[in-house]
Amino acid sequence: MQGARYDTVSFLTDYGTSDEFVGVVKSVIRDLAPHATVIDLTHEIAPFDVRAGSLALARSIGYVASGVVLAVVDPGVATHRRAVAIEVAGGAGVLVGPDNGLLAPAVALAGGAERAVELTNAEYHLAAPGATFAGRDVFAPAAAHLCNGVDLYELGEPVDPGALLPGTIPLPRDEGDELITEVLWVDRFGNAQLNVGPDDLPATWGTDLQIRVSDPTDLTGSTVRRATRATSFAELAGGAIGLVVDSYGMYAIAFDQRSAADELGVAAGDQVVLTDLGDPAPVETPVRFGRQ
């Protein structure tokens, strides 16, 4: 009765690729909805790191093809978190995963939840030989059946979209002359994305900023560096430290072809304090008096 409705499943997990988990989930989708193509976003989210997963999904959501987004980072699989499917953008997309905040930032960026269900209808689950493997037994079949045209409300009980668990992306804090920011993400190349975009900096601040990174395990010290604001990586020649507006529109601490994160010793979740240093001074010739 139903025609194929979606033909793309965009897929993100913390499953890694050493085990066959990702392959088995894709096999289930292939079996139930052979017309659908699965696009892997990433499966290397650190185990149980819901925040990192939600951020990767938020960075991706503007680019995924319309269809189903299947995301599983699920430390609460053993507890009573709900398995949900959330329709967005007039039905152009459905996000499927645990209701633990993982999907929330992406849902918000896609315009907000319009309809939502808890995946309670066991007719659309696979029977497990033992404990439920939610990705394989609940989420993958839901994604496949949605691709096949099954209506969202067939998959389970309606859920009030306003009652879905929100995500928790930290906002920067203004403390006098300082802006307290946080590293959201360190990418493979060592760029450290902050939770600050160009509009979040005071308009009076100049081109040069001080960045201060405190090592929480070393109370005696912190790393302080001068960084120059840049609108592209192309301006970072010659080993300068930059606060570059990255390809997602956020400031990232970046070094020219080296890992900023390694040099500064920062990781996702670390605090970075920004202070205005005004505009760069004209180059001065140092003049020295007396003995050196």
Place this chain on the structure above:
Amino acid sequence: MQGARYDTVSFLTDYGTSDEFVGVVKSVIRDLAPHATVIDLTHEIAPFDVRAGSLALARSIGYVASGVVLAVVDPGVATHRRAVAIEVAGGAGVLVGPDNGLLAPAVALAGGAERAVELTNAEYHLAAPGATFAGRDVFAPAAAHLCNGVDLYELGEPVDPGALLPGTIPLPRDEGDELITEVLWVDRFGNAQLNVGPDDLPATWGTDLQIRVSDPTDLTGSTVRRATRATSFAELAGGAIGLVVDSYGMYAIAFDQRSAADELGVAAGDQVVLTDLGDPAPVETPVRFGRQ
């Protein structure tokens, strides 16, 4: 003359993904059978670990879409092991790979080998510029031609299905009050699957078991812990150690959101001894006499 027969190739190897091996094999399949979709199960089997590969394939086989299964873990590529294709389930599936035990457990789970050939027909091989890269030059073309409708017996000499090399999955051993088991698999989350299912434990055993892990490099000690049998991870709240019936129907040693394998120091192949501890005692208030 032949129509497309299969449109899915499920693919498992020990090639890793750092080199282009997996991509080249897929390119060969794409070139010869463009209608076929390749589903990666995993390529991170440890190099030459036939047992681990055969177990991952056995865990997957119940879920793969009908079609071709291409599996290559091949320490004997340099020796005279045979390259084979094995038909199962009335032709619903064909497993392609080396005849070294890798395919055997999956073949058995799929109902047993019905027809088999050695891939000796060089017309269906690629010519290599040097040494044969079996995945690229022999197995991938075989998989692709099978997808295109080439009959199994065109690919080479028939092989007696009963003469295929069997797999070697260890069985648990009953030794008086003890059950000697083995860790089959440690997954990304640290759950340690044993070669024991619920039907393998004596019916008289209670809910609580003792698990004893011997460190073969340390003759002086072994780790002994109390574990509770559980039918799902959901029962494992509060840091308890569980013997959970995992999503494949086998017992796995599992900790709540921590790696059981790390905590106990176990890896695939290690021995674990189980002993009955009866049912949990009622909670007692300890009463102590005398000096502490």
Place this chain on the structure above:
Amino acid sequence: MQGARYDTVSFLTDYGTSDEFVGVVKSVIRDLAPHATVIDLTHEIAPFDVRAGSLALARSIGYVASGVVLAVVDPGVATHRRAVAIEVAGGAGVLVGPDNGLLAPAVALAGGAERAVELTNAEYHLAAPGATFAGRDVFAPAAAHLCNGVDLYELGEPVDPGALLPGTIPLPRDEGDELITEVLWVDRFGNAQLNVGPDDLPATWGTDLQIRVSDPTDLTGSTVRRATRATSFAELAGGAIGLVVDSYGMYAIAFDQRSAADELGVAAGDQVVLTDLGDPAPVETPVRFGRQ
């Protein structure tokens, strides 16, 4: 107006798979050219290692399906390197990527550049919210539009194919009795491919060669071993060291089921000196005189 022209994009980068970069690029292609299938060659080229990327691409190019090859290893993204598309083989293939030598060996193996453009036409780019992510915003749309039948010359300004940056694959050097070679690649199994094929060795040399590996960090020593030339890994029984003609037609230092690279301490880029040792001597029974 245009019909689908290519339906395969073969994809190689240094993006890794921990971040969602690969998935986002694929999402862009999926969105713009839903009929195209993306085949991952590898994404684990070391960050910014153009040479390693160009070699992996060269090893793959003979096997990729006709269509678009999208390759991005791009340390110069911040500088004024050009983004290009290069047509080869009478239009059977187009290589898309940075003009930094990455594509050059593959282009040469595919018969040479026939038409080339710089990807300057912004109508075929995505608008970035910040800095340009070239893979997502420039290269992926170019690949997708080529698949959709857009003509190469619509994507930007024509470039003289002779002005494209060449690759830099080192040639072996003949120094008297010695042949100075270089390790091109160490694969997952530890085989160390040299920049020497069977035709590069003097015809007078025998079956046995001396291989000398100098440790550049240890001036006092070098590792010297006897190796036997072999035309396949099958001849390497019993722990012998072989110089095997590998599956790409080049000599590789190989050990039977062990990592030659680990045993000899060599990595890509290291120098290996080959010297003739003639043919193996007949087996001699050692005779010893006097006290040992």
